[in-house]
Amino acid sequence: MPRAPPPLSARFRLDGHRALLTGAAGGIGEAIARTFSEAGASLALVDRDAVRLRALARSLSTAGPAPIVAPADVTRVAEVARAVRTAAAGLGGLDILVNAAGVTAKGSVATTDPAAWRALLDINLTGTFLVCHEAVPHLRRSKDAAVVTISSVYSLIGGRDRAAYSASKGGLDALTRSMAADLAPDGIRVNAVNPGFIRTPMTAPTLRDPKAMRFFRAATLLPRLGDPQDVADAVLYLVSPASRFVTGICLALDGGRALGR
């Protein structure tokens, strides 16, 4: 006999869940923080900008305790360890980790400076590893843990003039599948989402470039570009009880761009 699922009203709720979000001061991170807060989660917010984190924490209307603000640069081992410790201590444990901290950079293999390559990989790929490395022992103690990493459609299709960024996101997809395999016996689900063009501070320079915007609109099959809430809703699904049998997927959220028609 199939097991009875939680009622629909509970399947997309996060009441009692304790979530650590990196990149929380950014466009997608903020939308996830607001959505999780609305869904009843208690939050620990991590980013390198403490001022923006504190402003976000003040603006979140949580019924429960105020969000924990834990500033850290995800490339710095000691800062990441301290932020995860602060988050777990303040929330009384961790059930959810969302990795949204990241940067982008233009350049092909020929034009990317090796130091710039290393710096980007250090944030997007190694930074995510460091946060996971510190968070997994806490997630193992949860009854119902989930990790979601914000990858990119460029890991699926290869971004023109985005060699380091695409490689970093390809690494995150592989890390997601590897972690899903390693952590499944502990009941920890690990997934990624792969957004296409989303309107955030990261893409603000592109939004001001009419030629680039013509390209992105033409490459996106649906007749609009993405908003941070499009990503936040998919992340909510992937950490909520509604996706309790889903692990190891990399979910394109790109208005059909990866179809390449």
Ligand code: NAP
């Ligand atoms: P965003 O607004 O720039 O947010 C990214 C956040 O991460 C920023 O607050 C940024 O701080 C922070 N961050 C960068 N490096 C960090 C570090 N070393 N330590 C701690 N925090 C750091 O960009 P977004 O569009 O919301 O991007 C969020 C994630 O989605 C990124 O991983 C991005 O690659 C991915 N994504 C975005 C799009 C898109 O179209 N927007 C598409 C696909 C994937 P600073 O502001 O100080 O850099």
